[in-house]
Amino acid sequence: MELTHFDENGKAVMVDVSGKNVTRRTARAAGKIRVSSGVMNAVLGGSAEKGDVLGAARIAGIMAAKKTSELIPLCHLLPLDSVRISFECDKEAGTISAECTVSNTGKTGVEMEALTGVSVSLLTIYDMCKAIDKRMEIGDIRLIEKHGGKSGDFYA
Amino acid sequence: MELTHFDENGKAVMVDVSGKNVTRRTARAAGKIRVSSGVMNAVLGGSAEKGDVLGAARIAGIMAAKKTSELIPLCHLLPLDSVRISFECDKEAGTISAECTVSNTGKTGVEMEALTGVSVSLLTIYDMCKAIDKRMEIGDIRLIEKHGGKSGDFYA
Amino acid sequence: MELTHFDENGKAVMVDVSGKNVTRRTARAAGKIRVSSGVMNAVLGGSAEKGDVLGAARIAGIMAAKKTSELIPLCHLLPLDSVRISFECDKEAGTISAECTVSNTGKTGVEMEALTGVSVSLLTIYDMCKAIDKRMEIGDIRLIEKHGGKSGDFYA
Amino acid sequence: MELTHFDENGKAVMVDVSGKNVTRRTARAAGKIRVSSGVMNAVLGGSAEKGDVLGAARIAGIMAAKKTSELIPLCHLLPLDSVRISFECDKEAGTISAECTVSNTGKTGVEMEALTGVSVSLLTIYDMCKAIDKRMEIGDIRLIEKHGGKSGDFYA
Amino acid sequence: MELTHFDENGKAVMVDVSGKNVTRRTARAAGKIRVSSGVMNAVLGGSAEKGDVLGAARIAGIMAAKKTSELIPLCHLLPLDSVRISFECDKEAGTISAECTVSNTGKTGVEMEALTGVSVSLLTIYDMCKAIDKRMEIGDIRLIEKHGGKSGDFYA
Amino acid sequence: MELTHFDENGKAVMVDVSGKNVTRRTARAAGKIRVSSGVMNAVLGGSAEKGDVLGAARIAGIMAAKKTSELIPLCHLLPLDSVRISFECDKEAGTISAECTVSNTGKTGVEMEALTGVSVSLLTIYDMCKAIDKRMEIGDIRLIEKHGGKSGDFYA
Numbered sequence: 001m002e003l004t005h006f007d008e009n010g011k012a013v014m015v016d017v018s019g020k021n022v023t024r025r026t027a028r029a030a031g032k033i034r035v036s037s038g039v040m041n042a043v044l045g046g047s048a049e050k051g052d053v054l055g056a057a058r059i060a061g062i063m064a065a066k067k068t069s070e071l072i073p074l075c076h077l078l079p080l081d082s083v084r085i086s087f088e089c090d091k092e093a094g095t096i097s098a099e100c101t102v103s104n105t106g107k108t109g110v111e112m113e114a115l116t117g118v119s120v121s122l123l124t125i126y127d128m129c130k131a132i133d134k135r136m137e138i139g140d141i142r143l144i145e146k147h148g149g150k151s152g153d154f155y156a
Numbered sequence: 157m158e159l160t161h162f163d164e165n166g167k168a169v170m171v172d173v174s175g176k177n178v179t180r181r182t183a184r185a186a187g188k189i190r191v192s193s194g195v196m197n198a199v200l201g202g203s204a205e206k207g208d209v210l211g212a213a214r215i216a217g218i219m220a221a222k223k224t225s226e227l228i229p230l231c232h233l234l235p236l237d238s239v240r241i242s243f244e245c246d247k248e249a250g251t252i253s254a255e256c257t258v259s260n261t262g263k264t265g266v267e268m269e270a271l272t273g274v275s276v277s278l279l280t281i282y283d284m285c286k287a288i289d290k291r292m293e294i295g296d297i298r299l300i301e302k303h304g305g306k307s308g309d310f311y312a
Numbered sequence: 313m314e315l316t317h318f319d320e321n322g323k324a325v326m327v328d329v330s331g332k333n334v335t336r337r338t339a340r341a342a343g344k345i346r347v348s349s350g351v352m353n354a355v356l357g358g359s360a361e362k363g364d365v366l367g368a369a370r371i372a373g374i375m376a377a378k379k380t381s382e383l384i385p386l387c388h389l390l391p392l393d394s395v396r397i398s399f400e401c402d403k404e405a406g407t408i409s410a411e412c413t414v415s416n417t418g419k420t421g422v423e424m425e426a427l428t429g430v431s432v433s434l435l436t437i438y439d440m441c442k443a444i445d446k447r448m449e450i451g452d453i454r455l456i457e458k459h460g461g462k463s464g465d466f467y468a
Numbered sequence: 469m470e471l472t473h474f475d476e477n478g479k480a481v482m483v484d485v486s487g488k489n490v491t492r493r494t495a496r497a498a499g500k501i502r503v504s505s506g507v508m509n510a511v512l513g514g515s516a517e518k519g520d521v522l523g524a525a526r527i528a529g530i531m532a533a534k535k536t537s538e539l540i541p542l543c544h545l546l547p548l549d550s551v552r553i554s555f556e557c558d559k560e561a562g563t564i565s566a567e568c569t570v571s572n573t574g575k576t577g578v579e580m581e582a583l584t585g586v587s588v589s590l591l592t593i594y595d596m597c598k599a600i601d602k603r604m605e606i607g608d609i610r611l612i613e614k615h616g617g618k619s620g621d622f623y624a
Numbered sequence: 625m626e627l628t629h630f631d632e633n634g635k636a637v638m639v640d641v642s643g644k645n646v647t648r649r650t651a652r653a654a655g656k657i658r659v660s661s662g663v664m665n666a667v668l669g670g671s672a673e674k675g676d677v678l679g680a681a682r683i684a685g686i687m688a689a690k691k692t693s694e695l696i697p698l699c700h701l702l703p704l705d706s707v708r709i710s711f712e713c714d715k716e717a718g719t720i721s722a723e724c725t726v727s728n729t730g731k732t733g734v735e736m737e738a739l740t741g742v743s744v745s746l747l748t749i750y751d752m753c754k755a756i757d758k759r760m761e762i763g764d765i766r767l768i769e770k771h772g773g774k775s776g777d778f779y780a
Numbered sequence: 781m782e783l784t785h786f787d788e789n790g791k792a793v794m795v796d797v798s799g800k801n802v803t804r805r806t807a808r809a810a811g812k813i814r815v816s817s818g819v820m821n822a823v824l825g826g827s828a829e830k831g832d833v834l835g836a837a838r839i840a841g842i843m844a845a846k847k848t849s850e851l852i853p854l855c856h857l858l859p860l861d862s863v864r865i866s867f868e869c870d871k872e873a874g875t876i877s878a879e880c881t882v883s884n885t886g887k888t889g890v891e892m893e894a895l896t897g898v899s900v901s902l903l904t905i906y907d908m909c910k911a912i913d914k915r916m917e918i919g920d921i922r923l924i925e926k927h928g929g930k931s932g933d934f935y936a
Binding site: 315316317318322323324343354364365368371372375376379382383384385386387423424427428431432435436438439440441442443444446447448449450451452453454455458466468 | 471472473474478479480499510520521524527528531532535538539540541542543579580583584587588591592594595596597598599600602603604605606607608609610611614622624
């Protein structure tokens with residue numbers, strides 16, 4: 001098993017995908033942020049503005065997924081077919097989960113786009129709630145599933 | 157306790173910092189990625205290319221810290237005084253830890269920059285090693301300490 | 313009266329502001345989009361998602377205000393103190409008005425940031441509603457007021 | 469008629485275009501800026517540098533069209549085949565009109581790119597002339613025609 | 625022979641490539657930076673950090689190649705298949721040479737991407753070594769070879 | 781003499797400038813592109829559009845100077861006070877020279893901004909003329925002078 005992002009001399013490269021097939025590919029990633037009850041109440045709060053934190057985090061995550069190749073040095077720029085982000089607030093557990101599903105039609109897959117979408121949406125929640133509590137913790141960021149391409153289906 | 161990123165009507169705003177003092181501010185954030193032994197060996201591998209994964213991840217994290225206000229919708233653009241990222245590989249635990257320290261001289265602090273630097277450096281490790289194993293998991297992303305500004309010192 | 317963005321040979325320059333005073337400056341710009349009743353109903357619609365179009369447009373406008381110097385060739389990069397965008401839906405008139413208020417503490421003002429914030433938030437409304445009607449029209453984009461700096465107060 | 473940029477729960481998504489056909493698509497948008505005679509004279513002025521304001525505005529509009537997906541949250545990144553911007557100065561009416569024509573070969577069209585190109589080129593004219601007069605007004609931004617794709621031809 | 629980036633009225637355009645064939649295209653560009661022996665020793669220095677200057681310059685060049693269409697006004701955005709940058713240090717001559725090879729599958733070629741990758745990697749070396757010597761000089765930036773597309777093979 | 785962009789363990793850092801004085805700083809850089817007589821004639825051509833190549837290259841260089849910290853990994857983001865780019869066509873020598881002067885008021889200088897402005901303006905000339913001749917060569921990119929800051933005046 002080898003790192004593919006390096007050439008025969010161990011130098012970083014953006015790997016050549018020119019020989020790969022153009023196929024439909026999808027990836028789904030997830031993560032969560034652990035928040036205090038004060039933050040959870042503010043996010044879920046019974047006012048008209050309910051949902052604005054998550055609404056902003058969703059937009060931020062979608063825009064970040066599109067920016068992945070600018071952030072991750074050796075990622076290919078991939079025109080995306082779709083990006084979708086959903087959140088789930090678990091009041092008991094004190095966690096907000098984020099899930100990002102991305103698809104494209106191309107020569108390489110969109111795992112990094114899905115993971116970046118999740119990460120930036122969770123960072124946005126942190127930013128918007130940090131005046132209440134700075135002890136939030138972001139974790140469990142991982143690939144859930146992936147389809148298409150030579151390596152085939154992947155399930156976590 | 158209130159969300160500061162919303163106005164009196166519950167609409168998202170980039171909060172007004174014009175009345176705040178220009179002071180030196182620092183923030184330190186951390187996080188880690190859980191990797192298989194195959195990935196750990198590749199990262200630590202005894203060859204000339206040793207360190208290249210972490211070298212690229214460090215550059216990516218520093219560049220991302222500078223891009224924070226482009227990623228997090230309501231973050232202020234802050235010219236940074238310094239950005240520093242370090243990694244620690246724990247072969248036993250199967251984890252690579254990242255720490256990002258940022259400082260600025262301004263009206264608002266750099267927590268988000270430090271957290272973004274950590275997140276993107278860990279995502280870069282994922283990207284460079286995902287050909288070996290896609291089951292890596294990123295977590296424990298949190299603020300460790302913060303100094304300067306009206307809210308004073310913070311320690312996790 | 314002369315164009316300031318050109319040097320003595322008529323060549324475009326980013327004008328030298330080094331001799332100008334650092335002062336607090338604000339600018340407020342406005343604009344509107346004329347929409348069909350179908351679009352207006354969708355934007356105002358009585359469902360849970362009410363406000364999502366305007367919520368996304370607000371985030372887009374704030375982020376664009378921060379990006380102004382990347383879009384307008386001779387604009388200075390200005391760290392902004394605040395950005396605020398508000399909308400008003402006039403069902404009778406069939407218009408959605410946007411207003412963007414920006415402030416900074418610097419050597420030059422933020423008119424372009426306010427105008428850019430308005431423009432991009434209106435373009436975002438267009439984008440999100442264009443499946444219903446492509447005949448929307450964006451107009452009345454103008455500076456409403458401006459304070460601070462050598463040229464003093466301006467009111468439209 | 470429904471807003472397509474939302475999923476079944478009313479959450480914003482970047483809509484899935486994976487099932488759409490790759491076809492040649494074009495869009496043409498227009499807009500104008502109302503200027504004082506002082507500004508008009510400066511833009512048209514009888515010197516060698518004549519045209520520099522419009523030249524810079526053209527470049528800005530072309531570059532902005534390419535940046536559309538970074539500005540408009542739910543826009544797909546679309547590699548463009550062509551971008552063309554033209555201006556027409558009407559001294560009588562006191563207006564400078566801009567028109568932007570964009571084409572691509574892809575699964576979704578380029579209306580937003582054409583509208584963004586027009587908007588940013590007009591904002592650039594504002595920026596370069598605002599030392600003479602800040603009362604310029606940008607308006608009449610609209611889609612003129614559109615071809616290709618499932619929805620077929622559109623004429624304003 | 626004519627400049628293709630202008631229309632029939634001499635106005636800048638992003639040229640229409642919609643009628644061109646999608647083919648595999650590659651370009652290789654090179655350049656060098658002349659450095660003092662102090663800089664050369666620091667870059668080549670016998671310590672663990674050996675190679676870090678070139679490692680950072682390589683990452684910077686790869687990322688810049690992906691950003692070419694944001695920098696060069698009339699360049700098309702091209703999803704790249706591969707980017708590869710190599711360096712060669714000639715201690716005698718006091719030069720560090722950089723070479724950048726880029727490939728894509730598209731309607732227009734990647735000369736500008738290769739040249740931009742070389743330029744930014746050399747600028748990064750300058751930046752990282754300028755505390756030692758500011759008299760470094762960057763030159764010999766040129767296209768070495770190019771394949772694919774209607775104009776066929778090119779060799780310098 | 782040491783590389784300042786590395787910490788005590790040889791790891792890349794964005795160096796801490798927080799202790800440095802805020803002073804006015806300027807830098808001037810230059811470079812040139814060697815062109816065929818066909819290219820020179822097209823650039824200088826006796827038509828109304830004369831100057832458009834250089835006009836576009838000037839805008840590109842100014843915008844690139846503002847983007848320097850996004851391109852050069854360890855560069856600080858510096859709000860610039862001014863950017864100015866000039867060209868000189870030497871028909872005999874077959875060269876077009878570019879010069880970029882940048883100033884800021886900050887804790888670190890703008891050499892990299894001036895060098896980046898020169899490089900990108902020359903790359904833009906290459907791009908706009910490459911249909912005529914691909915054998916153009918960019919060189920002599922160097923810092924000409926620099927003022928302000930602890931290291932004082934520098935003249936090449």
